[in-house]
Each structure stands twice: as C-alpha cells, then as structure tokens.
Amino acid sequence: xxxxxxxxxxxxxxxxxxxxxxxxxxxxxxxxxxxxxxxxxxxxxxxxxxxxxxxxxxxxxxxxxxxxxxxxxxxxxxxxxxxxxxxxxxxxxxxxxxxxxxxxxxxxxxxxxxxxxxxxxxxxxxxxxxxxxxxxxxxxxxxxxxxxxxxxxxxxxxxxxxxxxxxxxxxxxxxxxxxxxxxxxxxxxxxxxxxxxxxxxxxxxxxxxxxxxxxxxxxxxxxxxxxxxxxxxxxxxxxxxxxxxxxxxxxxxxxxxxxxxxxxxxxxxxxxxxxxxxxxxxxxxxxxxxxxxxxxxxxxxxxxxxxxxxxxxxxxxxxxxxxxxxxxxxxxxxxxxxxxxxxxxxxxxxxxxxxxxxxx
Ligand SMILES: Nc1ncnc2c1ncn2[C@@H]1O[C@H](COP(=O)(O)OP(=O)(O)OP(=O)(O)O)[C@@H](O)[C@H]1O
Numbered sequence: 162x163x164x165x166x167x168x169x170x171x172x173x174x175x176x177x178x179x180x181x182x183x184x185x186x187x188x189x190x191x192x193x194x195x196x197x198x199x200x201x202x203x204x205x206x207x208x209x210x211x212x213x214x215x216x217x218x219x220x221x222x223x224x225x226x227x228x229x230x231x232x233x234x235x236x237x238x239x240x241x242x243x244x245x246x247x248x249x250x251x252x253x254x255x256x257x258x259x260x261x262x263x264x265x266x267x268x269x270x271x272x273x274x275x276x277x278x279x280x281x282x283x284x285x286x287x288x289x290x291x292x293x294x295x296x297x298x299x300x301x302x303x304x305x306x307x308x309x310x311x312x313x314x315x316x317x318x319x320x321x322x323x324x325x326x327x328x329x330x331x332x333x334x335x336x337x338x339x340x341x342x343x344x345x346x347x348x349x350x351x352x353x354x355x356x357x358x359x360x361x362x363x364x365x366x367x368x369x370x371x372x373x374x375x376x377x378x379x380x381x382x383x384x385x386x387x388x389x390x391x392x393x394x395x396x397x398x399x400x401x402x403x404x405x406x407x408x409x410x411x412x413x414x415x416x417x418x419x420x421x422x423x424x425x426x427x428x429x430x431x432x433x434x435x436x437x438x439x440x441x442x443x444x445x446x447x448x449x450x451x452x453x454x455x456x457x458x459x460x461x462x463x464x465x466x467x468x469x470x471x472x473x474x475x476x477x478x479x480x481x482x483x484x485x486x487x488x489x490x491x492x493x494x495x496x497x498x499x500x501x502x503x504x505x506x507x508x509x510x511x512x513x514x515x516x517x518x519x520x521x
Contacts, residue, residue, distance in 0.1 A: 175204070175239070176204070177237075177239055177240030178201040178202055178203055178204075178237070178239075178240070179202050179203065179204050179206075179238065179239060179257075179339045179340045179372040180200075180201065180202040180225060180236075180237070180238060180258075180340055180372065180374065181200075181201045181202075181235070181236075181237040181240075182198055182199055182200050182201070182221070182224075182225070182234065182235070182236060182237075183199050183234055183235040183237070184197050184198070184199055184233070184234040184235070185197070185198040185199070185221065185224055185231055185233075185234035185235070185236065186198075186231060186232045186233040186234050187217075187220050187221075187224055187229060187231050187232050188232045191447045192446050192447055193395075193396055193446050193447070193449060194217045194220040194396055194446055195217045195220045195221055195224065195231075195396045196217075196395070196396035196397050196449070197234070197396075197397055198217075198221055198234075198393070198396070198397065198398055199398065199473075200391050200398060200401065202340065202372045202373075202374060202389075203372070204339065204370075204372055205370045205371070205372055206372050206373075206388045206389060207366060207372070207373040207375055207386055207387045207388045207389070208372075208373070208374055208375065208387065208388065208389045208390070208391060209375045209376075209377060209382075209383040209386070209387035209389070209390045209391070209404075210222070210374060210375065210376045210377075210391050210393055211377060211378060211380065211383060211390060211391070211392055211393065211419065212378070212392055212393035212394055212419075213378065213394075213419075213443050214378065214443075215443045215446065216393040216394055216395060216396065216443065217393055217395070217396040217446070218344075218376045218377075218393055219344055219345075219376060220396075221374075221376075221393070222260065222342045222344045222374060222376050223260075224236060225258065225260075225340075225342050225374060226258050226259070226260045226342055227243065227246075227251055228260070230244075231244060238254055238257050238258060238339075238340070239254075239257060239339060241254065252286070255282075255285075255286060255336075256282070256286050256288075256336040256337070256338060257338055257339050257340060258338050258339070258340040258341075258342065259282070259332075259333035259334065259336065259338040259340075259341050259342070260333065260341070260342040260343075260344060261326070261329045261330055261333045261341065261342070261343045261344065261346045262329070262344050262345075262346075263344055263345040263346065263348055263349045264349045265317075265322060265325035265326040265328065265329045265349070266317070266318075266322070266325060266349075268329060269317040269325060269328060269329065269332075270317075271316065271317055271318055272316075273316075273317075274313065274314060274315065274316060275303075275312050275313050275314070275315050275316070275317060275320070275328050276296065276299045276313030276314065278317065278328060278332055279299045279302055279303065279313070279328065279331045279332045279335055280295045280296075280298070280299050280335070281332065282332060282333075282335055282336045283295060283298065283335060283336060286336060288336070296313070298335060299313055299331075299335070300313065302331040302332075302334065302335050303328075303331055305331065305334075305365070306327040306328070306330050306331045306334075306361060306365070307327060307361060308324060308327050308328070308331070312324070312328070321354070322349070322350050322351055322354065323350055323351070323354035323357065323358055326346060326347070326350060326358050327358065327361065329346075330346075330358075330361065330362065330365065334365065334369065334371070337369075337371075338371060339371055339372060340371060340372045340373070340374065341366075341371050341372070341373045341374075342373075342374045342376070343362065343373055343374070343375050343376065343377075344376045345376055345377055345378070346358065346359075346362060347359050347379075347382070348377070348378075348379065359382055359385065359386065362386065363385065363386050366386070373386075375387055380419065380420065383404065384404065384408065387404045388403065388404060389401065389402070389403055389404065390402060390403070390404055390407045392407075392413060392415065392416045392419070394415050394454060394455055395443065395444065395446055395449050395450075395454045395455075396446060396449070397454060397473075397483070398473055398483070399413045399415055399416070399455065399473070399482065399483045399484070400412055400413040400415070400416045400480065400481065400482045400483070400484075401473075401480055401481045401482075402479060402480025402481070403479065403480070406478065406479050406480050407480065408420065410478070410491070411495075412476065412480065412482040412484065412487045412491060412493060413455075413482050413483070413484050413487070414455065414459050414460065414461050414484065414486070414494075414495075414496045415439075415455050415459070417495055417496045417497050418439050418496055418497075420497075421496075421497050439458045444457055444458075450467075451467055451468065452465070452466050452467045452468045452469050452470055452471075453466045453467075453469075453470060453471050453483070453484070453485065459496070460496050461486055461494050461496055463485070463486070465485050466485055466486075469485065471483040471484050471485050474489075476488075476489060476490065476491040477489060477490035477491040477492075478490070478491040
C-alpha cells in the first residue's frame with residue numbers, strides 16, 4: 162500500500178470514518194429513491210448494503226462517488242464534507258473513492274486499450290509520472306488482479322466478462338482509494354466466474370486494506386466479505402450491525418425475511434422464498450406507505466406500525482434497528498417463527514447448508 166494515500170488528498174483526519182452519510186436524500190422527481198440514509202464506514206471495514214431490487218442501494222453508491230448530486234443531506238469522505246463540491250473542487254477527493262459497477266461491458270470504454278483504461282484515473286488526476294512509469298503501474302495492477310500484463314494491449318471486447326471485471330477492479334484501485342464502492346460487482350457475470358471475482362475482491366481488500374461499500378442482494382457474498390451490514394428498505398436504513406450480529410440475531414422483520422431466503426444461491430429462487438414471507442413486491446417509492454414503510458408487508462405489523470414512523474435506534478447487544486416491535490434490549494418477535502413454510506426444509510433442499518444465516 163502506498164504511504165501517500167491519505168495524506169495529500171485533502172483527507173483531514175486519517176482516523177476519521179472513510180465515509181459518513183448523514184440524512185442522505187435523493188429524489189428523482191416524485192421518486193423517493195433514497196430518503197434519509199445515515200451510515201458510516203471506518204477505515205478498512207467492509208459494509209454491505211443489502212435490500213431488494215429498487216430499495217435504493219445503487220442510488221446511495223452513486224451519491225457517494227458523486228455521480229449523483231444528492232437532493233439533501235451530507236456526504237463526508239475522510240471527514241471532509243464533499244456534498245456541495247463542484248467538479249474542480251472535488252478533484253483532490255476523487256482518488257479517495259472509486260466505484261466498480263455491475264456490468265463491466267457497459268462501464269469500460271470499448272475504444273480504449275485496456276492499458277489506457279487502467280491508467281486513465283492516474284492521467285485524470287495528473288499523477289502516475291511519465292509514460293514508462295504509468296505502464297509499469299498498469300502492468301503491476303493487471304498482475305495484481307490476476308491478468309497477464311499483455312492484456313494492456315487488448316480491447317475490452319476481446320476479454321471475457323470475468324476478465325473485464327478484473328480490469329474494472331484494476332482501474333478502480335490504481336489510484337489507491339481509501340474507499341471502494343462495489344455495486345453488485347459479480348451479479349452480471351457468468352455464475353461459474355462469480356466466485357473467483359468475489360475471491361479476488363476479498364483478497365485485494367485484505368491485502369490493500371481499503372474500506373468498501375459493498376452493494377449486493379447476495380447474502381452468501383455478504384457473509385463472505387462484509388464486516389458490517391446495513392439493510393435498506395424503500396430508501397431507508399432499517400437495521401445495522403456487525404455481520405455476526407445480524408446473521409445470528411436479525412432484529413428487523415424485513416432482515417429476518419431476507420435471511421430466511423439466504424441459503425439459496427439462485428436469485429430467482431431466493432426471491433420466491435422471500436415472497437413466502439413478504440408477499441408482494443416492494444411498494445412504489447413514489448408513494449411509500451405511512452408509518453413504518455414495511456408495515457404493508459410485515460407479517461407482524463400492529464396498528465401503530467401504520468401510523469407512527471419508527472426511528473433507527475441503537476439497541477442492546479449492538480447494532481441499530483427501526484421497528485416498534487423490538488425492545489430497547491434488542492429482543493422482539495421473529496417472522497420466521499410466525500410464518501409456516503417460510504424457511505427451507507433441510508432434508509429436501511439441495512442448497513441447504515450450515516452457514517450462519519441458514520435457518521437451521
Ligand atoms: N435516474 C433515475 N430516475 C428515476 N428513478 C430512478 C433513477 N434511478 C433510480 N431510480 C428509482 O429509484 C429507486 C431505487 O433504485 P436503485 O437502482 O437505487 O435501487 P437498487 O436497490 O440499487 O436496485 P437494483 O438492485 O435493481 O439496482 C427505484 O424505484 C428506481 O426505479
């Protein structure tokens with residue numbers, strides 16, 4: 162790891178959280194995609210942002226890297242508020258945070274040689290020295306992500322999906338960011354290569370030590386990679402905690418429902434399982450339900466849930482939860498006990514295993 166990573170990029174305090182979101186709001190016209198998200202990631206930690214499709218995960222990620230300008234709220238990188246910064250003022254902070262997208266085919270410029278794709282962040286940041294130095298760094302990056310350095314002379318379309326995603330990772334990490342936003346980095350890939358790319362991401366994270374906002378709906382990947390978990394429902398965080406806490410003792414009925422589906426690797430079957438517990442699809446983000454946004458699908462909802470919005474509060478045993486049914490000591494009901502047929506039968510389910518999160 163380079164020693165100059167945090168010092169000359171404008172990061173005020175290396176001990177400060179790498180990322181802090183405070184009451185982040187992102188509305189697209191009437192669509193309330195993100196509606197008051199607060200979370201923080203300490204240096205070197207991996208926080209998984211989980212939730213169904215449409216819950217706002219990608220929108221949060223895009224606000225963090227400033228591809229989107231939030232409607233309101235604050236984005237702080239390394240203690241510095243970057244929310245209102247324009248293009249130029251943002252430049253010194255650019256190298257602190259990178260993003261890898263779901264679809265490497267769409268995110269790599271097809272007209273550029275791979276070597277130029279990987280070197281581009283250095284060039285844009287006015288770094289990387291002369292041509293020879295840049296080429297050296299590119300070769301080093303390519304090898305780091307398990308590619309031959311000769312790949313620098315090829316075009317993205319000449320590579321497989323897995324190789325392209327490795328190139329995306331090389332590009333994202335070439336500027337040695339303190340934070341990587343990984344937005345469903347494996348879900349567009351062939352199932353056969355998903356595990357190897359995920360392993361690579363985990364190895365790089367461990368070796369280099371960057372913090373990561375890991376956006377995913379794949380709970381087995383969360384278990385493998387994440388230190389902490391934030392659960393998003395209709396644009397709001399409903400539960401946070403360490404991976405161990407959340408998998409062993411999910412507090413929010415929505416988290417419990419997600420975890421009931423966890424041992425299933427196939428996302429289609431995972432959705433089916435979730436549906437046993439939750440019924441319909443996510444309600445519209447244009448007109449979210451009153452009170453607790455989850456009450457329309459919650460098997461445990463009581464009258465109060467329809468009228469009074471629960472606040473996200475710290476509960477006993479660590480973590481935080483936004484649910485009226487959870488006591489301050491963290492105890493509360495579990496939808497998995499209340500809904501017969503919600504959990505898979507270990508004897509008939511070939512995907513069943515004994516990982517934490519599997520409702521054995
Ligand atoms: N540019 C946009 N214009 C209008 N609505 C948008 C835009 N981007 C996202 N949305 C809406 O915002 C909500 C959140 O979308 P987002 O993509 O952030 O969710 P997600 O949890 O990442 O889902 P997925 O896993 O499907 O990407 C959705 O209702 C989506 O339709």
